[in-house]
Amino acid sequence: MTEHFPSKIGLSQQFSCSYLPQQQEQLLVILDPSCYTPTRFEGLLELGFRRSGDQIYRPHCPKCSACQSMRIPSKRFIPSKSQKRKFKKVTNEFSFTISHKERDNYYPLYEKYISLRHNDGTMFPPNRLQYESFLFCQWLPITFIELWHLDKLIAVAVTDTMPNSLSAIYTFFDPDYDSYSLGNVMIVAQIEHANKLNKEFVYLGYQIDSCKKMRYKAQFLPAQRFINDVWIEYVNKN
Known part of the structure:
Protein backbone atom coordinates (compact mmCIF):
# COMPACT_ATOMS: atom_id res chain seq x y z
CA MET A 1 0.00 0.00 0.00
CA THR A 2 1.73 3.11 -1.22
CA GLU A 3 -0.75 5.94 -0.53
CA HIS A 4 -0.65 7.88 2.72
CA PHE A 5 -3.91 8.96 4.32
CA PRO A 6 -4.67 12.46 2.96
CA SER A 7 -4.30 15.41 5.31
CA LYS A 8 -7.13 17.50 3.81
CA ILE A 9 -10.36 15.64 4.55
CA GLY A 10 -13.90 16.80 5.22
CA LEU A 11 -16.58 15.07 7.26
CA SER A 12 -20.16 15.15 6.01
CA GLN A 13 -23.24 15.57 8.13
CA GLN A 14 -25.04 12.42 9.22
CA PHE A 15 -27.93 11.24 7.08
CA SER A 16 -30.09 8.14 6.79
CA CYS A 17 -28.26 5.21 5.20
CA SER A 18 -29.72 4.12 1.87
CA TYR A 19 -28.64 0.49 2.42
CA LEU A 20 -29.37 0.02 6.13
CA PRO A 21 -32.27 2.38 6.95
CA GLN A 22 -31.88 1.85 10.70
CA GLN A 23 -28.37 3.33 10.55
CA GLN A 24 -26.99 6.84 10.13
CA GLU A 25 -24.40 7.38 7.40
CA GLN A 26 -21.46 9.77 7.48
CA LEU A 27 -18.68 10.22 4.91
CA LEU A 28 -15.04 11.23 4.81
CA VAL A 29 -14.57 13.42 1.71
CA ILE A 30 -11.20 14.15 0.11
CA LEU A 31 -10.57 17.91 -0.12
CA ASP A 32 -6.99 17.88 -1.43
CA PRO A 33 -7.07 18.67 -5.20
CA SER A 34 -3.79 16.78 -5.75
CA CYS A 35 -5.60 13.52 -4.94
CA TYR A 36 -7.84 13.86 -7.97
CA THR A 37 -5.69 12.00 -10.49
CA PRO A 38 -5.86 8.35 -11.64
CA THR A 39 -2.64 7.42 -9.83
CA ARG A 40 -3.50 9.12 -6.52
CA PHE A 41 -7.04 7.81 -6.67
CA GLU A 42 -5.76 4.26 -7.13
CA GLY A 43 -3.81 4.67 -3.91
CA LEU A 44 -6.97 5.88 -2.18
CA LEU A 45 -8.89 2.86 -3.47
CA GLU A 46 -6.32 0.81 -1.55
CA LEU A 47 -7.36 2.74 1.57
CA GLY A 48 -11.05 1.94 1.12
CA PHE A 49 -12.13 5.10 -0.71
CA ARG A 50 -14.39 5.28 -3.76
CA ARG A 51 -15.75 7.96 -6.05
CA SER A 52 -19.21 9.26 -6.83
CA GLY A 53 -19.13 11.71 -9.70
CA ASP A 54 -16.07 13.91 -9.22
CA GLN A 55 -15.94 13.37 -5.46
CA ILE A 56 -13.79 10.83 -3.56
CA TYR A 57 -15.27 9.55 -0.30
CA ARG A 58 -15.21 6.76 2.27
CA PRO A 59 -17.87 5.76 4.83
CA HIS A 60 -17.09 6.95 8.35
CA CYS A 61 -20.32 6.10 10.14
CA PRO A 62 -20.70 6.79 13.88
CA LYS A 63 -22.20 3.46 14.94
CA CYS A 64 -21.72 1.13 11.98
CA SER A 65 -18.84 -0.49 10.09
CA ALA A 66 -20.85 -2.72 7.78
CA CYS A 67 -19.39 -1.29 4.54
CA GLN A 68 -16.34 -3.25 3.44
CA SER A 69 -14.45 -2.21 0.33
CA MET A 70 -14.10 -5.23 -1.96
Missing part, protein backbone atom coordinates in the same frame (compact mmCIF):
# COMPACT_ATOMS: atom_id res chain seq x y z
CA ARG A 71 -11.76 -6.08 -4.81
CA ILE A 72 -11.09 -9.06 -7.07
CA PRO A 73 -7.50 -10.10 -7.90
CA SER A 74 -8.34 -10.39 -11.58
CA LYS A 75 -5.65 -12.87 -12.59
CA ARG A 76 -6.69 -15.27 -9.84
CA PHE A 77 -10.44 -15.04 -10.34
CA ILE A 78 -12.05 -18.46 -10.77
CA PRO A 79 -15.62 -18.28 -12.11
CA SER A 80 -18.10 -20.72 -10.63
CA LYS A 81 -19.89 -23.23 -12.84
CA SER A 82 -22.96 -20.99 -12.78
CA GLN A 83 -20.95 -17.89 -13.71
CA LYS A 84 -19.25 -19.76 -16.57
CA ARG A 85 -22.60 -21.00 -17.88
CA LYS A 86 -24.27 -17.59 -17.74
CA PHE A 87 -21.31 -15.81 -19.32
CA LYS A 88 -21.08 -18.35 -22.13
CA LYS A 89 -24.80 -18.06 -22.83
CA VAL A 90 -24.56 -14.27 -23.07
CA THR A 91 -21.45 -14.32 -25.28
CA ASN A 92 -23.13 -16.84 -27.59
CA GLU A 93 -26.27 -14.71 -28.04
CA PHE A 94 -24.99 -11.14 -27.64
CA SER A 95 -21.83 -9.15 -28.30
CA PHE A 96 -19.56 -7.00 -26.11
CA THR A 97 -17.99 -3.75 -27.26
CA ILE A 98 -15.78 -1.19 -25.54
CA SER A 99 -16.36 2.55 -25.71
CA HIS A 100 -14.46 5.43 -24.13
CA LYS A 101 -17.22 7.94 -24.80
CA GLU A 102 -20.78 8.18 -23.57
CA ARG A 103 -23.41 7.35 -26.20
CA ASP A 104 -26.80 9.00 -26.61
CA ASN A 105 -28.60 5.73 -25.91
CA TYR A 106 -27.05 5.29 -22.44
CA TYR A 107 -29.41 7.57 -20.58
CA PRO A 108 -32.68 6.06 -21.90
CA LEU A 109 -31.39 2.62 -20.85
CA TYR A 110 -30.39 3.96 -17.42
CA GLU A 111 -33.79 5.62 -17.00
CA LYS A 112 -35.62 2.40 -17.84
CA TYR A 113 -33.40 0.38 -15.49
CA ILE A 114 -33.89 2.69 -12.49
CA SER A 115 -37.64 3.07 -13.14
CA LEU A 116 -38.32 -0.66 -13.37
CA ARG A 117 -35.67 -2.17 -11.09
CA HIS A 118 -35.05 0.45 -8.40
CA ASN A 119 -38.28 2.41 -8.06
CA ASP A 120 -38.16 1.84 -4.29
CA GLY A 121 -34.71 3.39 -3.86
CA THR A 122 -33.07 6.78 -3.47
CA MET A 123 -32.22 7.02 -7.19
CA PHE A 124 -35.89 7.03 -8.21
CA PRO A 125 -37.19 8.91 -10.08
CA PRO A 126 -34.19 9.10 -12.43
CA ASN A 127 -33.17 12.31 -14.14
CA ARG A 128 -30.30 13.29 -16.38
CA LEU A 129 -28.57 15.55 -13.82
CA GLN A 130 -28.51 12.73 -11.28
CA TYR A 131 -27.21 10.31 -13.93
CA GLU A 132 -24.38 12.62 -15.01
CA SER A 133 -23.34 13.74 -11.52
CA PHE A 134 -23.24 10.15 -10.24
CA LEU A 135 -21.53 8.27 -13.07
CA PHE A 136 -19.18 10.67 -14.82
CA CYS A 137 -15.93 12.26 -13.82
CA GLN A 138 -13.76 15.08 -15.19
CA TRP A 139 -10.37 13.87 -13.93
CA LEU A 140 -10.42 10.13 -14.67
CA PRO A 141 -10.65 8.04 -17.85
CA ILE A 142 -13.85 6.00 -17.98
CA THR A 143 -14.42 2.81 -19.95
CA PHE A 144 -17.93 1.75 -20.95
CA ILE A 145 -18.31 -2.00 -21.42
CA GLU A 146 -21.38 -2.41 -23.61
CA LEU A 147 -23.54 -5.44 -24.34
CA TRP A 148 -25.55 -5.50 -27.56
CA HIS A 149 -28.37 -7.67 -28.89
CA LEU A 150 -27.91 -7.07 -32.61
CA ASP A 151 -28.33 -3.27 -32.87
CA LYS A 152 -29.99 -2.89 -29.46
CA LEU A 153 -27.96 -1.79 -26.44
CA ILE A 154 -28.97 -3.93 -23.46
CA ALA A 155 -26.31 -3.27 -20.79
CA VAL A 156 -23.54 -0.84 -19.85
CA ALA A 157 -20.88 -1.28 -17.16
CA VAL A 158 -19.36 2.10 -16.23
CA THR A 159 -15.75 1.34 -15.30
CA ASP A 160 -12.94 3.60 -14.07
CA THR A 161 -9.44 2.93 -15.40
CA MET A 162 -6.31 3.35 -13.26
CA PRO A 163 -2.71 2.31 -13.96
CA ASN A 164 -3.01 -1.06 -12.17
CA SER A 165 -6.72 -1.59 -11.65
CA LEU A 166 -10.29 -1.07 -12.77
CA SER A 167 -13.12 0.13 -10.56
CA ALA A 168 -16.70 -0.92 -11.23
CA ILE A 169 -18.82 2.19 -10.74
CA TYR A 170 -22.28 1.09 -11.87
CA THR A 171 -23.98 -1.30 -14.26
CA PHE A 172 -27.41 -0.69 -15.76
CA PHE A 173 -29.26 -2.97 -18.15
CA ASP A 174 -32.56 -3.57 -19.90
CA PRO A 175 -34.91 -5.28 -17.40
CA ASP A 176 -36.48 -7.16 -20.34
CA TYR A 177 -33.31 -9.29 -20.27
CA ASP A 178 -33.47 -9.96 -16.54
CA SER A 179 -33.33 -13.75 -16.98
CA TYR A 180 -29.72 -13.48 -18.23
CA SER A 181 -28.36 -12.28 -14.85
CA LEU A 182 -26.72 -9.35 -16.60
CA GLY A 183 -25.54 -7.70 -13.39
CA ASN A 184 -23.35 -10.72 -12.61
CA VAL A 185 -22.34 -11.21 -16.23
CA MET A 186 -21.10 -7.63 -16.52
CA ILE A 187 -18.84 -8.10 -13.48
CA VAL A 188 -17.27 -11.12 -15.18
CA ALA A 189 -16.88 -8.97 -18.30
CA GLN A 190 -15.06 -6.30 -16.26
CA ILE A 191 -12.71 -8.92 -14.80
CA GLU A 192 -12.06 -10.30 -18.30
CA HIS A 193 -11.33 -6.78 -19.53
CA ALA A 194 -8.93 -6.20 -16.61
CA ASN A 195 -7.02 -9.33 -17.58
CA LYS A 196 -6.77 -8.18 -21.19
CA LEU A 197 -5.26 -4.90 -19.96
CA ASN A 198 -3.00 -6.70 -17.45
CA LYS A 199 -4.64 -4.96 -14.47
CA GLU A 200 -4.16 -6.53 -11.05
CA PHE A 201 -7.49 -5.70 -9.40
CA VAL A 202 -11.14 -4.95 -10.11
CA TYR A 203 -12.67 -2.92 -7.29
CA LEU A 204 -16.37 -3.69 -6.75
CA GLY A 205 -17.22 -0.93 -4.31
CA TYR A 206 -18.63 -1.68 -0.87
CA GLN A 207 -19.96 -5.00 0.32
CA ILE A 208 -22.60 -5.04 3.08
CA ASP A 209 -23.36 -8.63 4.06
CA SER A 210 -26.64 -7.74 5.77
CA CYS A 211 -27.94 -5.91 2.68
CA LYS A 212 -29.81 -8.29 0.37
CA LYS A 213 -29.17 -6.16 -2.73
CA MET A 214 -25.40 -6.58 -2.31
CA ARG A 215 -25.15 -10.29 -1.63
CA TYR A 216 -24.39 -11.10 -5.26
CA LYS A 217 -20.89 -9.64 -4.86
CA ALA A 218 -19.93 -12.39 -2.42
CA GLN A 219 -20.20 -14.90 -5.27
CA PHE A 220 -17.01 -13.59 -6.90
CA LEU A 221 -14.00 -15.40 -5.49
CA PRO A 222 -11.23 -15.21 -4.58
CA ALA A 223 -11.81 -11.72 -3.27
CA GLN A 224 -10.28 -9.31 -0.80
CA ARG A 225 -12.12 -7.13 1.69
CA PHE A 226 -10.75 -4.06 3.47
CA ILE A 227 -11.45 -4.69 7.16
CA ASN A 228 -9.89 -2.63 9.96
CA ASP A 229 -7.54 -1.06 7.39
CA VAL A 230 -6.20 -4.44 6.20
CA TRP A 231 -7.05 -6.38 3.04
CA ILE A 232 -8.37 -9.83 4.04
CA GLU A 233 -8.47 -12.67 1.53
CA TYR A 234 -11.63 -14.69 0.86
CA VAL A 235 -11.23 -17.85 -1.23
CA ASN A 236 -13.49 -20.43 -2.86
CA LYS A 237 -15.30 -22.57 -0.33
CA ASN A 238 -15.39 -25.78 -2.40
